Amino acid sequence: MRILGIETSCDETGIAVYDDYYGLMINKVFSQVDIHNKFGGIIPEIASREHLSNIFSLVKNIFKKKNDIKNINAIAYTAGPGLVGSLLVGATFSSSLAYSLNIPTIIINHMEAHLLSVMMENRCPIFPFLTLLVSGKHTEIIYAHSFGKYSLLGKSIDDAAGEAFDKISKNLNLNYPGGPEISKISKFGVLNKYVFPKPMIQQKNLNFSFSGLKTSVINFINKKKNLNFQFKADVAKAFEQSITDVLVSKCETAIKIKNINRLVVSGGVSANKELRRKLQNMIKKYQGEVFFSRPEFCTDNGAMIAYTGMLKFKLNQIENDYDIKVFPKWKIYE
Ligand code: KG4
Ligand code: ZN
Numbered sequence: 001m002r003i004l005g006i007e008t009s010c011d012e013t014g015i016a017v018y019d020d021y022y023g024l025m026i027n028k029v030f031s032q033v034d035i036h037n038k039f040g041g042i043i044p045e046i047a048s049r050e051h052l053s054n055i056f057s058l059v060k061n062i063f064k065k066k067n068d069i070k071n072i073n074a075i076a077y078t079a080g081p082g083l084v085g086s087l088l089v090g091a092t093f094s095s096s097l098a099y100s101l102n103i104p105t106i107i108i109n110h111m112e113a114h115l116l117s118v119m120m121e122n123r124c125p126i127f128p129f130l131t132l133l134v135s136g137k138h139t140e141i142i143y144a145h146s147f148g149k150y151s152l153l154g155k156s157i158d159d160a161a162g163e164a165f166d167k168i169s170k171n172l173n174l175n176y177p178g179g180p181e182i183s184k185i186s187k188f189g190v191l192n193k194y195v196f197p198k199p200m201i202q203q204k205n206l207n208f209s210f211s212g213l214k215t216s217v218i219n220f221i222n223k224k225k226n227l228n229f230q231f232k233a234d235v236a237k238a239f240e241q242s243i244t245d246v247l248v249s250k251c252e253t254a255i256k257i258k259n260i261n262r263l264v265v266s267g268g269v270s271a272n273k274e275l276r277r278k279l280q281n282m283i284k285k286y287q288g289e290v291f292f293s294r295p296e297f298c299t300d301n302g303a304m305i306a307y308t309g310m311l312k313f314k315l316n317q318i319e320n321d322y323d324i325k326v327f328p329k330w331k332i333y334e
Contacts, residue, residue, distance in 0.1 A: 001073050001314075002019045002072050003074050003075070004059075004306065005075075005077070005307070006055070006059075006093065006305060007113075007300055007301060008086045009082025009086060009090075010082055010086060011036055011086070012029050012299070012300040013051050013054050014027075014029045014301045014303070016306040018306035020314075024306070024307070027296075027303040028061075029296075030054050032046070037176045040170045041176055045085065047085065047086045048083070048086045048088070051086055052089050073103060074106050074318060076094075076108050076308065076310075076313075078090055078108050078113070080109065080110065080327035080329065082110055084328045087326040104313075105318070106309045106312045106317065108312070109308075109332050110305075110330075112332045113304035113305050113308040114133055115142065116307065116308050117303070117304035118291045118292065120293070120303065121293060121297075123291065125262045125291050127145065127147070128260065129260065129262035130142070130144070130258060130260055130264070131264040131266065132251050132264070133267050134265065134268070134275075135162050136166065136177070137160050138160050139156040139208050139210070139269075140152060140154070140155040141154045141206045141250060147311060151334070152333040156208040156210060158209050159209075159210040159211045161208070161210060162177075162267070163214075164243060165177070168221075168236070172185075172221060172235060173227060179269055179271065179272060180271070182240055183273060186239075186240045186274070188229070188230070189234045189236055194235060196213055196238050197213050197216055197242065198242050198246050199213050201246050201249050208246060213242055248282050251282065261286040261288025262291070263279070263283060263288065263289070264291045265279060265292055266292070266293055270293070
């Protein structure tokens with residue numbers, strides 16, 4: 001059984017093939033980072049045009065021999081959440097190709113795929129578990145009961161953590177995406193040279209708020225005329241400390257409230273090394289385990305779409321028509 005996975009929710013065109021016997025066979029990501037970098041963030045119109053001009057050749061290149069594509073049993077594509085134009089490119093392409101091959105499509109929720117991406121690793125959790133989903137648009141704590149059954153425990157009431165990383169990076173004249181940039185430069189920063197707020201850290205609920213922290217860091221940066229390397233590194237360090245402390249503290253609160261010590265952390269921000277280090281330390285207190293994906297599965301990729309497609313295909317959760325389905329605000333919880 002073999003599934004082709006297509007990911008186009010934002011600015012990465014991801015194509016992968018997952019086989020239930022051989023595992024992940026192909027995983028290609030075409031990143032548009034260099035294009036969007038010039039604008040300091042993603043331009044949705046450009047993102048969809050780029051998907052359109054790349055998707056066909058990417059798929060054609062992975063099926064070098066004409067008959068290879070005939071071994072595909074279904075096409076899984078990201079139907080949401082994401083940018084509507086980008087989603088439409090993947091959905092239209094996938095539905096048309098599936099129609100021509102007379103195989104079904106499977107619609108995938110991008111955030112569910114992030115959550116399950118850890119299952120492709122050798123070390124993976126059993127259900128139920130807690131999940132911190134941290135990406136460019138989402139910061140959520142979710143209770144994963146079983147495959148397909150999720151409850152929301154808390155989320156950001158304003159900006160997502162990834163969004164805050166991206167904005168601070170931009171204000172420090174660093175590149176997009178901001179997460180890896182902040183992380184890189186913060187290694188040279190002096191710990192506690194500056195201290196920024198840790199919003200909602202004292203509150204016992206599981207919600208987050210990052211817009212105040214973002215504004216306070218930006219105001220601080222704007223007071224400085226010359227942004228030299230050391231200043232940038234010290235600010236990046238202080239910001240990274242605040243945001244990771246809040247994320248870790250809320251995970252700890254969730255562990256206590258739900259009395260469960262298996263924690264999955266996924267989405268782009270889960271690649272952050274400081275966050276990983278702090279979570280590993282925290283979980284020791286609860287004799288628990290924290291599970292991460294390898295870095296290339298943290299950010300957007302086709303592998304997690306093909307893998308989730310495989311799980312849904314086995315449960316016969318396939319589409320019975322070739323309608324183009326996109327749900328830009330699709331949530332995984334009730
Ligand atoms: O999951 P993802 O690739 O796309 C969305 O679904 O949004 O996440 C992208 C986000 C960006 O905001 C990026 O800055 C952040 O993940 N990110 C990181 C790191 N790598 C990517 N944030 C902090 N540290 C990193 N190492
Ligand atoms: Zn994502």
